[in-house]
Amino acid sequence: MTLALEGVRLLDFGQYLAGPFGPMILGDLGAEVIKIEPVTGDGMRLASKPFFGCQRGKRDIALNVKDPRGLAIALELVGTADVVHHNMTAGVATKLGIDYAACKQVKPDIVYCNTWAYGLEGPLARFGGLDPLYQASSGLEHESAAVHEGNTPLYYRFGMCDASNAMLSVVAVLGALYHRKRTGEGQEVWTSLFDGGAIFTSDAHLVGGTPAPRPHLDKDLMGMSATYRLYRTQDEEWICIAAVTDDEFVALCTALGVPEILDDVRFRTSPARREHRRQLESVLEPRFRTKTATFWTRTLDDAGVPNEVPVDTLGGEAPLFDADNVELGLVARYTHPVFGDMRQFGELIGFSETPGRIAGPPPLVGQDTRAVLRELGHEDPEIDALIADGVCYEPDDHYSERFVN
Amino acid sequence: MPGALDGVRILDLSWGIAGPLGVLLLAEQGADVIKVEPPGGDPFRAYDGYRVWNRSRRSLTVDLKSDTGGEVFERLLATADVVVESFRPDVMEQLGFGYDTVHAAHPRVVYLSCPAYPDGHRYAQRPGYDALVQASSGQMWEQPGWRPGPVFLHMPMPSMGAFFLISTGVLTALIAREATGRGQHVTTSLFAGAMLYTTQIWQHVEKATAQFHELMGKSYPPGIHQTMIFECADGWVHASIMSGLTPTKSQDAILGLADAPDPFAFMALPPDEREQFNARRREKFKEWKRDDIVAAFQEHNHAIEAIITPDEQFAHPQLIANQMVQTVVDPIVGETTQIGTPLHMFGTPTAIQGPQPTPGQHNEEIMKELGL
Numbered sequence: 001m002t003l004a005l006e007g008v009r010l011l012d013f014g015q016y017l018a019g020p021f022g023p024m025i026l027g028d029l030g031a032e033v034i035k036i037e038p039v040t041g042d043g044m045r046l047a048s049k050p051f052f053g054c055q056r057g058k059r060d061i062a063l064n065v066k067d068p069r070g071l072a073i074a075l076e077l078v079g080t081a082d083v084v085h086h087n088m089t090a091g092v093a094t095k096l097g098i099d100y101a102a103c104k105q106v107k108p109d110i111v112y113c114n115t116w117a118y119g120l121e122g123p124l125a126r127f128g129g130l131d132p133l134y135q136a137s138s139g140l141e142h143e144s145a146a147v148h149e150g151n152t153p154l155y156y157r158f159g160m161c162d163a164s165n166a167m168l169s170v171v172a173v174l175g176a177l178y179h180r181k182r183t184g185e186g187q188e189v190w191t192s193l194f195d196g197g198a199i200f201t202s203d204a205h206l207v208g209g210t211p212a213p214r215p216h217l218d219k220d221l222m223g224m225s226a227t228y229r230l231y232r233t234q235d236e237e238w239i240c241i242a243a244v245t246d247d248e249f250v251a252l253c254t255a256l257g258v259p260e261i262l263d264d265v266r267f268r269t270s271p272a273r274r275e276h277r278r279q280l281e282s283v284l285e286p287r288f289r290t291k292t293a294t295f296w297t298r299t300l301d302d303a304g305v306p307n308e309v310p311v312d313t314l315g316g317e318a319p320l321f322d323a324d325n326v327e328l329g330l331v332a333r334y335t336h337p338v339f340g341d342m343r344q345f346g347e348l349i350g351f352s353e354t355p356g357r358i359a360g361p362p363p364l365v366g367q368d369t370r371a372v373l374r375e376l377g378h379e380d381p382e383i384d385a386l387i388a389d390g391v392c393y394e395p396d397d398h399y400s401e402r403f404v405n
Numbered sequence: 406m407p408g409a410l411d412g413v414r415i416l417d418l419s420w421g422i423a424g425p426l427g428v429l430l431l432a433e434q435g436a437d438v439i440k441v442e443p444p445g446g447d448p449f450r451a452y453d454g455y456r457v458w459n460r461s462r463r464s465l466t467v468d469l470k471s472d473t474g475g476e477v478f479e480r481l482l483a484t485a486d487v488v489v490e491s492f493r494p495d496v497m498e499q500l501g502f503g504y505d506t507v508h509a510a511h512p513r514v515v516y517l518s519c520p521a522y523p524d525g526h527r528y529a530q531r532p533g534y535d536a537l538v539q540a541s542s543g544q545m546w547e548q549p550g551w552r553p554g555p556v557f558l559h560m561p562m563p564s565m566g567a568f569f570l571i572s573t574g575v576l577t578a579l580i581a582r583e584a585t586g587r588g589q590h591v592t593t594s595l596f597a598g599a600m601l602y603t604t605q606i607w608q609h610v611e612k613a614t615a616q617f618h619e620l621m622g623k624s625y626p627p628g629i630h631q632t633m634i635f636e637c638a639d640g641w642v643h644a645s646i647m648s649g650l651t652p653t654k655s656q657d658a659i660l661g662l663a664d665a666p667d668p669f670a671f672m673a674l675p676p677d678e679r680e681q682f683n684a685r686r687r688e689k690f691k692e693w694k695r696d697d698i699v700a701a702f703q704e705h706n707h708a709i710e711a712i713i714t715p716d717e718q719f720a721h722p723q724l725i726a727n728q729m730v731q732t733v734v735d736p737i738v739g740e741t742t743q744i745g746t747p748l749h750m751f752g753t754p755t756a757i758q759g760p761q762p763t764p765g766q767h768n769e770e771i772m773k774e775l776g777l
Contacts, residue, residue: 002585025573050621122726131630136712137711141712143714145551151551152636155643156560162605164565167601176752189750198747202457208738212453216559221557230554238555306537311543315618316543324525328526344608354585
């Protein structure tokens with residue numbers, strides 16, 4: 001079977017996270033991704049974990065694009081590519097000679113994608129920035145901590161604005177590739193961390209200039225309503241319930257042994273339950289406190305009340321060893337020449353006819369320098385000279401001291 | 406100029422967040438989306454925010470359980486390129502429109518399923534509200550809060566991952582169809598959506614260094630970025646050490662702390678020393694108004710954002726510059742301000758295609774198109 005993106009070659013000039021994560025996902029879908037890495041290494045290599053999270057399956061050529069010979073090689077590669085992707089800040093690609101105009105000149109139908117921090121134009125367009133800034137600008141940090149209850153804002157540790165920018169770029173690049181398949185035309189597209197944050201709070205909107213209602217967390221960060229939240233149980237554990245419909249609410253009250261509150265007008269409809277949230281919680285909280293989490297999940301399951309006991313991931317490793325997750329391909333496993341066996345999330349999208357694949361571990365700096373240069377027609381003496389002159393790099397005896405943290 | 410998905414017809418049977426929002430990114434690239442919903446409407450319409458996630462499409466109400474409804478849907482399938490559904494595994498089969506049946510009759514149709522859990526997973530038949538997937542995936546335990554134990558994520562993170570997987574899956578299958586001439590079954594889940602955002606923190610590495618575990622580990626109080634959150638006289642800000650620009654004055658000098666270390670030296674300090682400096686910084690920040698310190702930091706090339714409410718976004722000058730503040734006249738509540746389309750494509754421009762439809766708003770129009 002062919003891969004969905006068979007034959008698509010993507011050059012990834014990005015560093016850190018929001019650039020490289022998108023090409024990694026496109027690689028999983030079958031694109032050939034070549035990371036063009038500075039000879040000094042991607043700045044993110046200083047922190048292995050986030051670096052690994054955004055790099056698996058790529059080939060890697062280490063190239064100093066600031067050197068004219070390096071730039072010439074980069075443009076030769078662009079001539080063989082379908083997509084150029086990066087997250088350089090404003091003006092950098094132009095200064096280096098690899099902006100859209102330069103790439104289009106050597107590859108007229110190139111799809112060119114820049115994942116900015118803020119955007120192409122505007123008051124902050126020249127700024128770079130890290131993920132948490134966009135958790136601030138989108139309102140996530142305000143809501144995550146229930147700041148309206150007097151709490152300090154809280155950032156989410158998932159780095160999902162990085163990932164959101166990257167996924168927006170995946171969607172834009174795929175849209176552009178589809179258009180190119182149908183018309184032969186390439187184009188320039190861009191996305192940003194800033195917009196990537198905004199889409200996470202996209203249900204927020206104004207009606208006639210006034211904010212539309214949205215649910216908020218309580219001070220203890222337990223949940224959004226009396227029937228859509230965490231509760232503490234007798235054994236100091238937790239259970240999350242989602243008794244969203246009227247039927248589920250009836251089943252909940254019956255299972256908890258408080259059927260009498262069903263006659264209470266304050267709790268009869270969903271809007272009424274929202275309005276009397278604290279009163280309802282003060283009935284339910286002590287009931288959950290009488291039995292263990294295990295007891296309640298079995299009881300609520302039997303009663304038809306949606307619920308889960310929150311899973312402790314044990315430092316993020318337990319899900320990667322979960323038998324179902326492994327069996328269903330949700331866990332990727334590969335061996336790295338330096339770091340040994342590695343696991344990370346696997347294929348998150350299944351395709352019945354053109355499956356994806358995980359092409360391999362995160363690359364070493366310049367591990368494919370020689371192979372890629374040979375494919376371009378360069379011969380070994382020239383390649384040796386490029387390496388000796390510091391224009392290119394391939395792993396040598398000093399690799400570990402230079403790049404392994 | 407036509408959008409990238411001009412001429413592509415999508416039948417959207419999904420409810421909730423992931424399906425409607427995943428389809429939105431395709432609709433605003435020009436796809437012709439028909440929301441196929443039960444008479445009376447998709448039950449999630451009760452939520453105000455749904456009018457954003459549900460925009461840029463037409464609505465056809467049809468009872469798929471009835472014979473006539475089934476016939477209408479069958480006629481519609483013959484005109485479709487894509488079907489998106491988000492029911493539990495087996496629901497579409499019971500309606501007579503499972504993948505195998507649809508694929509046999511309409512081999513070019515790309516059929517995307519996004520249940521809460523993957524088919525075959527032991528959770529597959531469990532209820533799939535977003536919060537429950539936050540719990541079962543481990544996301545609630547991964548997020549530190551202001552108390553021990555799991556924290557409820559205000560952001561519906563599994564759904565907010567899955568919608569990207571939906572857009573990505575559909576587009577990938579459409580590209581593959583150009584080569585194979587055939588549609589296929591594309592599958593993802595809210596659970597997979599939760600995993601998407603674990604990439605920087607969920608990893609197993611056999612020969613990991615100590616630093617590997619420390620750097621992104623869960624901690625109380627929460628990790629390194631949390632120390633960059635400061636209270637001002639009238640609100641909060643998030644400062645950052647990296648702007649990609651060369652500062653013209655240090656953050657501490659702006660604050661009036663002349664003796665502080667440079668930002669990178671600061672980040673390398675032991676936690677208690679960092680905290681000592683930060684205590685002094687916190688006092689200084691409180692002397693500033695939120696918007697004044699943001700302006701002062703940005704003037705000197707420092708990255709900083711005010712910690713605003715989601716509703717305040719619409720006044721953010723950069724959101725406006727990104728053409729992400731848009732007026733949409735909703736058929737029920739009238740003039741609204743919503744975010745725009747976060748895909749900026751010069752060759753195939755994206756755009757909001759219209760407000761959310763009322764249930765069945767386009768019944769007559771679509772039936773006429775189908776010759777019914």
